Amino acid sequence: MNEGALPAWAAWLVVLLAVSGAGFSLTGAFGLIRLKTFYERVHAPTLGATLGTALILCGSMLLLSLLEGRLVLRDALIGIFLTVTTPVTLLLLARTAAHRDRYEGNPGAPPEV
Amino acid sequence: MSRILPYPLLSAALTLTWLVLNAPPTPGNVLLALLVGLTVPAVMGALQPRPVRVRAPATIVRLLGIVLYDMVRSNLDVARVILGLRRGERRTGFVTVPLDLREPYGLTVLAIILTATPGTLWVQYDSDTRCLLMHVLDYTEGSDWERRVKDRYERPLMEIFS
Amino acid sequence: MSATTVLDWGLGLAQGMLVLAMALAAWRMLRGPRAQDRILGLDTFYLNGMLAIVVHGMRTGSGLYFEAALILGMIGFTATVALAKFLMQGEVIQ
Numbered sequence: 001m002n003e004g005a006l007p008a009w010a011a012w013l014v015v016l017l018a019v020s021g022a023g024f025s026l027t028g029a030f031g032l033i034r035l036k037t038f039y040e041r042v043h044a045p046t047l048g049a050t051l052g053t054a055l056i057l058c059g060s061m062l063l064l065s066l067l068e069g070r071l072v073l074r075d076a077l078i079g080i081f082l083t084v085t086t087p088v089t090l091l092l093l094a095r096t097a098a099h100r101d102r103y104e105g106n107p108g109a110p111p112e113v
Numbered sequence: 114m115s116r117i118l119p120y121p122l123l124s125a126a127l128t129l130t131w132l133v134l135n136a137p138p139t140p141g142n143v144l145l146a147l148l149v150g151l152t153v154p155a156v157m158g159a160l161q162p163r164p165v166r167v168r169a170p171a172t173i174v175r176l177l178g179i180v181l182y183d184m185v186r187s188n189l190d191v192a193r194v195i196l197g198l199r200r201g202e203r204r205t206g207f208v209t210v211p212l213d214l215r216e217p218y219g220l221t222v223l224a225i226i227l228t229a230t231p232g233t234l235w236v237q238y239d240s241d242t243r244c245l246l247m248h249v250l251d252y253t254e255g256s257d258w259e260r261r262v263k264d265r266y267e268r269p270l271m272e273i274f275s
Numbered sequence: 276m277s278a279t280t281v282l283d284w285g286l287g288l289a290q291g292m293l294v295l296a297m298a299l300a301a302w303r304m305l306r307g308p309r310a311q312d313r314i315l316g317l318d319t320f321y322l323n324g325m326l327a328i329v330v331h332g333m334r335t336g337s338g339l340y341f342e343a344a345l346i347l348g349m350i351g352f353t354a355t356v357a358l359a360k361f362l363m364q365g366e367v368i369q
Binding site for chain 1: 277278279281282284285286288289290292293295296297299300302303306309311312314315316318319322323325326329330332333336338341344345348349352355356359360362363
């Protein structure tokens with residue numbers, strides 16, 4: 001680790017990005033246990049999957065770019081990949097829950113389209 | 114053009130991905146990236162994906178700006194709801210939005226947008242009735258959500274994938 | 276404070292927060308009440324684990340952890356999709 005070359009403002013900026021990203025992710029996970037119904041809870045992890053991930057990846061890209069002395073954009077691939085896959089996951093989960101709730105006739109079941 | 118590059122967007126995306134993964138672009142890496150960008154789409158041809166036609170680059174930029182702004186704003190809104198900082202009564206519920214958008218790629222992008230903005234969740238889309246069922250975490254603004262989806266996202270998407 | 280100290284403590288704090296998020300997701304995974312809640316917990320667990328690995332990569336200053344994070348993200352996606360499909364139809368491959 002050769003952080004001797006890293007200026008102090010960059011270190012603070014990277015830490016700010018990482019901690020705020022982790023904060024959004026933690027808030028999302030907290031919502032997972034705090035919200036009451038399943039359909040409300042599905043919204044919670046999105047917090048970590050969007051802004052939380054974006055902030056942490058920005059911090060990572062900034063840090064690695066400064067350390068290696070060139071532009072490192074690799075981490076953006078994780079962001080793109082996550083942006084494409086999260087909708088599939090949540091959509092399938094929501095549809096599964098809707099299917100099961102309708103099948104069992106639960107009171108919280110979504111209306112038919 | 115169409116023989117060598119059947120899917121130009123896919124080729125460009127693959128080449129760029131390869132270059133970003135193998136970061137300092139040496140001549141060898143560039144060559145490999147071009148090779149991947151040229152051969153993989155040829156294999157993709159066996160799957161016969163629907164051709165994508167994208168137009169209105171200005172609209173794409175505008176939509177990107179709208180989505181980024183909405184993403185940050187709805188992240189803060191949902192964080193406020195979760196942490197219990199939001200005053201007043203909160204109602205949550207399902208909203209049905211009749212869509213005019215029929216292009217599969219447009220619907221895909223709309224699904225990504227609605228998921229990327231926390232607080233809205235795509236539950237189901239019925240291609241017969243062309244209605245989208247979505248769940249909204251903070252429903253207090255009433256029927257505003259239908260307008261919001263149609264004006265902010267659907268209309269630009271119809272312009273882009275027309 | 277030197278840049279190294281700031282990075283070490285700040286990224287350590289971020290890592291701790293992500294581990295706490297993983298613990299909350301695990302609680303939802305164990306608690307349920309229904310199968311879809313458990314899968315949602317697993318998905319969140321994977322996501323936060325991936326972010327923790329990214330932050331660990333930042334802490335060590337090496338780019339090696341990037342691959343691990345990418346693979347973990349992919350496996351998490353596949354697992355969640357397979358489980359959700361199983362709940363819907365009772366079969367994974369059809």
